[in-house]
Amino acid sequence: MVFYLLSIWGELENITNLQPLGGCDDPNFPYRFKVKCENCGEISQKETCVVLSETVPLSNGRATANLVQKCKLCGREGSIQMIPGQGQPLTLEQSQAEKFSTLMVFDCRGFEPIGFSFSNGWKAESTSGTVYEIDLSEGDFADYDEKGECPVGVSNLQGKFKPVKKNDRHGKTTYS
Structure with missing residues (x-):
């Protein structure tokens, strides 16, 4: 299992707190990106859409994830689970300092997210x-x-997207 932190940055002009409409943990915001199979290296031709409020069962039937799909080349199944509670809006101060803001963390098994696409919302x-x-x-x-x-x-x-480690300290989970 590998955790990937999605961070955003942009040049903001007289504007601040850039984030999804419902906040960083908006349950209906569609995160769009391609996935790379960690087994064979195949990159999906189409973007994948992952939404916090949508879950599907894993093939073993014991858990769910926000995305479960098979690689079109090697047939290996992979999954992505979103981990809310880590995101912050991009502020004008961060933009001016050229610092990225964390938007979401993804627990990825079998896939690596690549190429985040900005959309509406x-x-x-x-x-x-x-x-x-x-x-x-x-x-x-x-x-x-x-x-x-x-x-x-x-x-x-x-x-x-950046691979990160999960840190459990004093009952609080962070990713660095």
């Missing part, structure tokens, strides 16, 4: 407090904040 607020619902499927967002009398925007978005 994001929100952020301007520095004046105006809340925006944002579609990031085109890779950027630009608008004008009437209240703050300034342009707002998101550009140069990046998402990256």
